Amino acid sequence: MIVAIMAPRSGKTSGLAIPAILAAPGPVLLTSNKAANDAYTTTVDARAKVGTVWTLDPQQIAHHPREMWWDILADARDLAGAKRLAGHFVTASVDESSGSDFWSTAASNTLGALFLAAASHRRPITDVLAWLASPADRTPVDLLADAGHHAVAAQLQGTVSGATETRDGIYETARQYASCLLDPEIAAWVTPTPGLPEFEPFDFATSRDTLYLLSKDGGGSASAIIAAAADAVMRAAVIVAERSGGRLDPPALCVLDEAANVCRISDLPDLYSHLGSRGVIPMTILQSYRQGQRCWGDTGMDALWSAATVKVIGSGIDDADFADKLSRQIGEHDxxxxxxxxxxGGKSTSVSMRTERILPPDAIRALPKGKILLFATGLKVAMLDLKPWFKEPSAKEIGPASARATKAITERALAKATTDRDDFGLAT
Ligand SMILES: Nc1ncnc2c1ncn2[C@@H]1O[C@H](COP(=O)(O)OP(=O)(O)OP(=O)(O)O)[C@@H](O)[C@H]1O
Ligand SMILES: [Mg+2]
Incomplete structure (x- = not known):
């Protein structure tokens, strides 16, 4: 279970994510906020040779045509799952510090109730948007009661029939959290679409398929969908592993590149402790320890950091306290x-011993690009050289393949721009 902390442009993707994906024997999940010349283009060809490639690209980072759909409500058919899904939308929009104020909590509860109402009757997610737009609509309350969720129905009824200002405030907050779904192009990726293959997390766990989850940075964006999909895949993998003797074989690799930007799973620290023993290998890649704290809070980031059995520190650690903590962990020597x-009377020589830090904090902060510190459970700390994919012999094939995939993205973007221009009747 890996957590890597490395500054921007320090080789996170080329030195960690891509080599891990190319070497993975089983299913692979990758989250990313870049398409061209990044992990997606570099690995898509090689992965297509071993299994099906699924690309969930709701914001058109790779301008990938919609060739699949994933049922975002599949796990929301029980209360816990519906709450977790609502949580993804909240976490994608607000920082950990403001995620627990009254409006956030109330909006999250309402969103959870509406997801549960839709999911338990196999309604599409677009119904949730319609209910959010008109709080007076009794349909979700009736659906919840009908599905036996009487307590949730009563709670939703309470919110709806409460003071108008409060109700409107809660609904407006919830609408903001779910705003990315207002875009029909985005909602289509997570809504059942006859004729297109459905991505099934449970089948994925035992396949050698690849799921690319692409999203832009920034709050409120489709990153909630990315986080929900990654969460669903990891949970399904754990369940499949438990059913089949305890471990996935071959293991599933889940590379959460740019985790704090595009894949903010709020209970990732808890999830980490379940994954390792089940043959699900998470690799969470962050730009700084502080970025993790902003996302999961101090305790959450501490938990994630302690749960990781393999900790990687790269160049550009610009945090004096963290560098000092690492330096102390590396230890002292005589x-x-x-x-x-x-x-x-002449010369006298005396020899004395003193202890000093093996690697003082300033040396950690000055770690050159390409070097990493590896803290692995049960081993002494090691300083290693990263081996980026483009320095391996296989780069001879992978380089051109990545260039081709990048070119395809550009061509799709250009084709789309032309169509858009024609649609608006503009001259070409
Ligand atoms: N195909 C390549 N050939 C040569 N150099 C490359 C190649 N791909 C990346 N690099 C270089 O390797 C360095 C690290 O790039 P990489 O994308 O792995 O960093 P990163 O830490 O993932 O960055 P970011 O924070 O932007 O995601 C950069 O300086 C980049 O110029
Ligand atoms: Mg990167």
Missing amino acids: VQTTSVSTSD
């Missing part, structure tokens, strides 16, 4: 110092 003194 250094022998010799002092020579001269006096009338």
